[in-house]
Amino acid sequence: MKELMTILRKEFIHILRDKVSLFLVLAIPIMLTLLFGFTISTELRNAKISVLDLSKDSQSIKLIEKITSSGYFQVISLPESEAAIDFDFKNKNVKIAIIIPTQFEASLTKEKNADIQIINDVSDLNVASILNNYMQAVLYDFIADFNENSSSDAPVEIATKMQYNPEMNSVYMFVPGIITLIMIIVTALMSSITLSREVETGSMRMLLITPVKKIYVVFGKVIPYMILSFISTIIILVISVLVFKMPIKGSLFLLLFLCIVFMFTAASFGLMISALVKTQLEAMMVTMMGLFLPTVLLSGFLFPLDNMPYFFQLLADIFPAKWFIIAIKDVMIKGSGFAELWLYMLILLGMAIVLVTISLTRIDKRR
Amino acid sequence: MHSIEVENLTKKFGHFTAVDHITFQVRKGEIFGFLGANGAGKTTAMKMMCGLLQPTSGKATIAGYSLKSEAKLIKRNIGYMSQRFSLYNDLTVYENMQLFGTVYGIPRKELNTRIFNSLEELQMTEKAKTLVNAIPLGWKQRLAFATAMLHRPQIVFLDEPTSGVDPIVRREFWNLIYRTASQGVTIFVTTHYMDEAEYCNRISIMSEGELKLVGTPQELKDKMQVDSIADVFVKFVNR
Numbered sequence: 001m002k003e004l005m006t007i008l009r010k011e012f013i014h015i016l017r018d019k020v021s022l023f024l025v026l027a028i029p030i031m032l033t034l035l036f037g038f039t040i041s042t043e044l045r046n047a048k049i050s051v052l053d054l055s056k057d058s059q060s061i062k063l064i065e066k067i068t069s070s071g072y073f074q075v076i077s078l079p080e081s082e083a084a085i086d087f088d089f090k091n092k093n094v095k096i097a098i099i100i101p102t103q104f105e106a107s108l109t110k111e112k113n114a115d116i117q118i119i120n121d122v123s124d125l126n127v128a129s130i131l132n133n134y135m136q137a138v139l140y141d142f143i144a145d146f147n148e149n150s151s152s153d154a155p156v157e158i159a160t161k162m163q164y165n166p167e168m169n170s171v172y173m174f175v176p177g178i179i180t181l182i183m184i185i186v187t188a189l190m191s192s193i194t195l196s197r198e199v200e201t202g203s204m205r206m207l208l209i210t211p212v213k214k215i216y217v218v219f220g221k222v223i224p225y226m227i228l229s230f231i232s233t234i235i236i237l238v239i240s241v242l243v244f245k246m247p248i249k250g251s252l253f254l255l256l257f258l259c260i261v262f263m264f265t266a267a268s269f270g271l272m273i274s275a276l277v278k279t280q281l282e283a284m285m286v287t288m289m290g291l292f293l294p295t296v297l298l299s300g301f302l303f304p305l306d307n308m309p310y311f312f313q314l315l316a317d318i319f320p321a322k323w324f325i326i327a328i329k330d331v332m333i334k335g336s337g338f339a340e341l342w343l344y345m346l347i348l349l350g351m352a353i354v355l356v357t358i359s360l361t362r363i364d365k366r367r
Numbered sequence: 368m369h370s371i372e373v374e375n376l377t378k379k380f381g382h383f384t385a386v387d388h389i390t391f392q393v394r395k396g397e398i399f400g401f402l403g404a405n406g407a408g409k410t411t412a413m414k415m416m417c418g419l420l421q422p423t424s425g426k427a428t429i430a431g432y433s434l435k436s437e438a439k440l441i442k443r444n445i446g447y448m449s450q451r452f453s454l455y456n457d458l459t460v461y462e463n464m465q466l467f468g469t470v471y472g473i474p475r476k477e478l479n480t481r482i483f484n485s486l487e488e489l490q491m492t493e494k495a496k497t498l499v500n501a502i503p504l505g506w507k508q509r510l511a512f513a514t515a516m517l518h519r520p521q522i523v524f525l526d527e528p529t530s531g532v533d534p535i536v537r538r539e540f541w542n543l544i545y546r547t548a549s550q551g552v553t554i555f556v557t558t559h560y561m562d563e564a565e566y567c568n569r570i571s572i573m574s575e576g577e578l579k580l581v582g583t584p585q586e587l588k589d590k591m592q593v594d595s596i597a598d599v600f601v602k603f604v605n606r
């Protein structure tokens with residue numbers, strides 16, 4: 001135990017003397033969280049719309065009012081022809097257009113049916129699909145109002161309930177993702193770099209020649225980065241809750257425990273990488289390409305795993321991020337408890353134990 | 368009395384034999400030079416003797432302990448220093464010495480006394496709180512040696528301890544080695560400087576995993592009929 005404390009103490013001195021790295025490790029999570037929170041929001045307001053009203057009756061005017069008052073759209077043009085809509089798209093930065101057919105009011109009252117055409121600018125897929133959803137919602141709302149007022153037999157009835165994230169807040173998606181990325185960077189990347197630095201400079205041999213147990217040398221070097229990473233995670237959580245109103249529905253204790261488990265797994269990946277490479281540069285490259293990239297692409301954080309080819313779904317299973325993101329979302333958003341999460345934690349711990357065992361035997365064979 | 372006894376020590380990596388049945392003894396207090404071209408197997412042999420690598424076969428007794436069964440006790444009784452890595456640059460002189468003293472289990476109070484004494488001896492007491500970074504290479508080397516001696520080992524392994532320093536510093540370093548050996552500490556040193564080889568009590572030359580020659584510098588020169596160890600080495604490696 002005293003040996004472990006000695007190595008820990010040394011590693012903390014290294015970290016505290018390297019002010020630039022320390023600053024980066026603590027500042028990057030704050031920057032990333034604020035950056036994602038304020039910019040990668042999936043919410044759009046006041047999108048420019050042009051409306052071709054071929055009917056110009058009382059209902060079509062009501063519909064235009066409805067669109068304007070929704071807050072999502074800003075009607076900037078009322079063209080007279082379809083060709084003019086095209087002009088708006090090209091020159092007036094219009095994102096979406098609708099065409100209200102002739103005889104709109106008559107069709108609605110008599111045939112209970114009216115075809116409204118929505119034209120999207122899909123040069124930006126994300127914006128287009130979000131605006132399309134908003135427009136659908138506005139139209140449903142309009143029809144509902146119409147049914148109520150006409151008190152006739154209601155033709156359309158749609159009810160959708162958004163479970164767990166009723167406001168469809170994007171913050172729910174990115175906070176677990178950022179926590180994952182930061183833990184991979186701070187724990188896996190930093191520990192693989194710091195361990196391979198000792199191998200590269202020859203100090204690892206120096207330490208291994210002393211009577212200190214190898215496991216103390218390794219853990220003494222990795223634990224400080226786990227602590228740093230834990231501090232970063234808490235910073236991210238505080239910002240998410242205070243600034244972005246992210247809920248933590250489940251137990252905070254369980255959430256933090258889950259983070260510690262994942263940190264252990266991330267550190268074991270860093271350890272494994274440092275056992276495979278010879279230099280700090282290699283350690284950095286392998287961690288970025290072999291661990292960071294799969295974490296971004298295959299964790300379900302940015303791209304849904306369900307749509308991926310089967311091979312990539314299998315590949316995603318062997319990286320820890322997928323399991324952690326499922327679990328952390330369940331705790332924070334659904335409020336799941338230990339009973340629902342133990343399997344994920346077991347998978348993460350299992351990965352860690354296997355990797356630590358392999359790495360420790362491999363360090364023997366290194367200089 | 369021998370402090371190092373090596374018998375048929377062998378290390379194979381797959382089909383490659385890095386160290387091939389080497390046998391030699393080193394007396395207590397002797398300065399033993401371990402020479403050989405790069406890749407001859409010196410490092411592998413030394414790693415086995417320090418307990419970093421398991422031998423494939425053969426046996427060795429280091430500081431009176433068996434390599435097979437008492438590796439932990441060997442580690443407590445040997446010191447190690449290399450030029451490649453001497454001390455942590457971002458730690459102070461005192462922190463470095465404290466780190467390496469503590470991992471050998473020297474009690475805190477005793478350790479402080481020993482650190483103070485060896486800094487005194489090196490006339491570096493006022494440098495205790497200086498980062499190693501800011502210390503000239505020659506001083507750093509003597510500091511590293513003093514650090515390796517803090518736990519009073521019976522044997523010190525010096526892995527190319529003087530590469531990259533000027534002749535004066537090397538001369539001073541060798542004075543330090545002589546003083547240490549005269550106190551009964553065995554010195555096991557690898558080097559590429561042939562003039563340093565002349566300073567050793569006995570030297571050995573390794574080539575292709577085998578220990579080809581062992582003897583005093585004079586014996587080897589006589590045997591090969593040349594005037595210097597450098598010529599012994601060149602003539603030998605060219606054969």
